[in-house]
Amino acid sequence: MPLLTFIVVAAEVALLIKFAQTVGGLVVFGEVLLSAVFGLLILRTAGRSLLNPEKLIQLLIRPPSLRGIDAAGAALLGGLMLVLPGVLTDIGGIALVAWIVLRGGRSPQRPSSADGSSTIDVEYEVKDPSPGDDAEPRT
Numbered sequence: 001m002p003l004l005t006f007i008v009v010a011a012e013v014a015l016l017i018k019f020a021q022t023v024g025g026l027v028v029f030g031e032v033l034l035s036a037v038f039g040l041l042i043l044r045t046a047g048r049s050l051l052n053p054e055k056l057i058q059l060l061i062r063p064p065s066l067r068g069i070d071a072a073g074a075a076l077l078g079g080l081m082l083v084l085p086g087v088l089t090d091i092g093g094i095a096l097v098a099w100i101v102l103r104g105g106r107s108p109q110r111p112s113s114a115d116g117s118s119t120i121d122v123e124y125e126v127k128d129p130s131p132g133d134d135a136e137p138r139t
Contacts, residue, residue, distance in 0.1 A: 012086035019087055032085045039082025039093060046075035071100045 020028040049072040078096030081089045 008088070012088055015087040016085070031090070035082045035090050035093070036085070039079045039084075042075055042079030042082065042097060046072050046079055049075075071103070074100055 016028065074096050078093045078100070081093030081096065084093075
């Protein structure tokens with residue numbers, strides 16, 4: 001893990017230096033500052049929606065999975081990536097935020113029944129375990 005972190009940080013610094021040599025230091029400074037401000041705004045908005053009591057109870061009842069990442073969690077990660085200086089993290093943050101915007105800010109939907117509710121209606125019978133009893137089953 002430390003080796004991977006070193007490689008990512010080294011790639012970030014190398015790309016930032018190449019980017020600065022290509023377009024100029026002032027432009028790179030403006031890009032880093034602008035992406036940090038934009039990332040902070042996204043973090044602030046996503047943090048408010050994650051601190052919703054309904055979401056907190058849902059997190060306590062059922063641990064989150066990667067399959068169920070909702071828009072607020074992706075926005076939180078995208079905002080954090082935008083706050084970090086660097087070209088790779090900015091590209092990743094913009095990609096996450098664009099993914100949310102293109103989906104309309106919706107979370108992945110769980111399958112539901114034809115009428116739109118998520119309730120499962122089941123009929124069942126309770127049978128007596130005694131073998132000699134030929135009585136009607138209770139419902």
